[in-house]
Amino acid sequence: MAVxxxxxxxPAATRVNVGAGPHFDVIHLGSRDHVALVAPDTxxxxxxxxxxxxxxxxxxxxxxxxxxxxTELQRDLHTVRFGLLPSAVYFNPTERCNLDCxxxxxxxxxxxxxxxMSPARVTEALGLLADYFTATLPEGARPQLVFHxxxxxxxxxxxxxxxxxxxxxxxxxxxxxxTLLDREALAFLTSKGAGVGLSLDGPTSxxxxxxxxxxxxxxVFPRTVQVLxxxxxxxxxxxxxxxxxxxxxxxxxxxxxxxxxxIGNVLLNPVxxxxxxxxxxxxxxxxxxxxxxxxxxxxxxxxxxxxRKLVVGNFANLLLGLAAPGARRLMxxxxxxxxxxxxxxVGAAGEVVPCSEFLGKPEFQGGNIFENPVAEIxxxxxxxxxxxxxxxxxxxxxxxxxxxxxxxxxxxEVHAIHGALDAPAPYCRFxxxxxxxxxxxxxxxxxDAFLWDGWQQGLEQIAVL
Amino acid sequence: xxxxRNIKPISIRYACAPNGDQVGLSHYLMADAAKDRxxxxx
Numbered sequence: 001m002a003v004x005x006x007x008x009x010x011p012a013a014t015r016v017n018v019g020a021g022p023h024f025d026v027i028h029l030g031s032r033d034h035v036a037l038v039a040p041d042t043x044x045x046x047x048x049x050x051x052x053x054x055x056x057x058x059x060x061x062x063x064x065x066x067x068x069x070x071t072e073l074q075r076d077l078h079t080v081r082f083g084l085l086p087s088a089v090y091f092n093p094t095e096r097c098n099l100d101c102x103x104x105x106x107x108x109x110x111x112x113x114x115x116x117m118s119p120a121r122v123t124e125a126l127g128l129l130a131d132y133f134t135a136t137l138p139e140g141a142r143p144q145l146v147f148h149x150x151x152x153x154x155x156x157x158x159x160x161x162x163x164x165x166x167x168x169x170x171x172x173x174x175x176x177x178x179t180l181l182d183r184e185a186l187a188f189l190t191s192k193g194a195g196v197g198l199s200l201d202g203p204t205s206x207x208x209x210x211x212x213x214x215x216x217x218x219x220v221f222p223r224t225v226q227v228l229x230x231x232x233x234x235x236x237x238x239x240x241x242x243x244x245x246x247x248x249x250x251x252x253x254x255x256x257x258x259x260x261x262x263i264g265n266v267l268l269n270p271v272x273x274x275x276x277x278x279x280x281x282x283x284x285x286x287x288x289x290x291x292x293x294x295x296x297x298x299x300x301x302x303x304x305x306x307x308r309k310l311v312v313g314n315f316a317n318l319l320l321g322l323a324a325p326g327a328r329r330l331m332x333x334x335x336x337x338x339x340x341x342x343x344x345x346v347g348a349a350g351e352v353v354p355c356s357e358f359l360g361k362p363e364f365q366g367g368n369i370f371e372n373p374v375a376e377i378x379x380x381x382x383x384x385x386x387x388x389x390x391x392x393x394x395x396x397x398x399x400x401x402x403x404x405x406x407x408x409x410x411x412x413e414v415h416a417i418h419g420a421l422d423a424p425a426p427y428c429r430f431x432x433x434x435x436x437x438x439x440x441x442x443x444x445x446x447x448d449a450f451l452w453d454g455w456q457q458g459l460e461q462i463a464v465l
Numbered sequence: 466x467x468x469x470r471n472i473k474p475i476s477i478r479y480a481c482a483p484n485g486d487q488v489g490l491s492h493y494l495m496a497d498a499a500k501d502r503x504x505x506x507x
Binding site for chain 1: 472473474475476477478479480481482483
């Protein structure tokens with residue numbers, strides 16, 4: 001007669017959720033077809049039929065298979081969270097802007113009458129940055145440098161002189177409202193292979209101009225669209241829509257608008273509440289989830305109908321966070337966030353902060369690029385406060401199953417709202433729903449439809465199950 | 466497994482060695498670096 005082993009004699013490590021055993025949380029995905037089992041500490045997950053989930057959870061195969069790969073999974077996640085070097089800079093050559101967008105992360109007075117950096121100072125600063133990256137990055141690496149704002153083309157001479165002087169040393173980009181992007185400027189930027197980021201908040205003047213207007217109150221939609229259409233085939237084009245209460249309902253229509261024009265890549269970034277103007281425009285989280293997911297659904301329908309993708313970059317990044325954490329590109333939805341550790345920002349007076357979101361917060365300045373070595377600035381208290389902000393220290397994030405697919409962003413926004421960094425994301429519910437939506441995408445076999453072509457290139461599979 | 470099941474679980478995980486190319490910026494997604502290089506021969 002066969003004798004079954006007494007359950008208490010099984011190896012302790014295979015007993016889930018107790019002692020040294022692996023820990024799995026169960027997540028309802030809003031679908032009858034699958035639930036997720038997630039090992040939150042390593043961001044491992046498996047999607048299972050609900051009626052089989054308990055068998056897997058309490059059986060032997062999953063815990064054993066997971067334990068065999070746990071160290072590899074942990075190491076991979078640890079690298080992306082703590083092992084990357086700074087390799088990108090937001091460079092704000094002026095505080096001024098010719099638009100008065102209500103949600104900007106720069107204070108209104110600075111945008112109206114703020115400081116400019118001279119061409120000589122821009123070139124000097126780029127030299128200091130180039131020296132820093134040469135000393136820290138592997139040979140041949142080309143760090144990114146994005147002229148950001150405010151409106152960087154208000155000091156176009158300085159920007160273009162800097163790009164000319166350091167051609168080949170950086171991968172350059174310019175984030176612009178397009179109003180000053182004339183034919184000559186476009187020819188220069190495209191000849192340099194520079195990234196061009198255009199801000200567009202809606203598919204019509206009526207929607208887009210609610211938040212993006214000149215100081216005199218006029219909209220700039222026609223000009224932005226004109227440049228967008230001129231650059232549609234340019235591989236360095238990127239479109240950013242800032243999602244607010246004023247345009248959230250138009251997200252699906254914006255997808256149609258961009259797809260019709262052949263745009264392949266857009267960021268649909270929920271507005272940050274870093275400044276009072278942005279806080280006043282933060283969308284309701286349920287509405288945000290509803291229309292954001294409707295926009296994602298629409299990209300999928302359009303792909304089926306036309307064979308052409310419009311990748312929503314911030315969602316694609318979350319999918320990468322699930323399938324290949326080390327290959328993610330954006331660093332908002334991971335903790336610590338990328339501010340101060342993957343990238344940092346330089347302001348118009350040379351002040352250095354972890355991210356542009358902190359430019360209006362003097363207490364987060366780590367130093368000045370003209371006065372302090374970059375390496376020292378990155379080790380100052382304001383930087384360390386941001387680079388040590390991890391979900392494990394936050395409530396309720398420390399017990400959230402999707403904590404490494406969310407990252408509790410954004411520290412600047414959290415600080416503005418709570419006066420401290422140790423609070424969860426203001427969009428917490430939205431991020432949870434977004435993770436569940438992402439799991440449903442994967443469960444439905446639609447992962448490739450939402451990611452850039454060739455996303456698996458250079459990746460190495462970690463097979464657990 | 467202890468018993469037969471209809472469908473295998475879905476579990477996808479890839480690792481990526483950091484090379485400095487994959488890191489983007491939160492407000493600005495640099496166009497795919499490989500595509501950029503291809504288009505401009507860099």
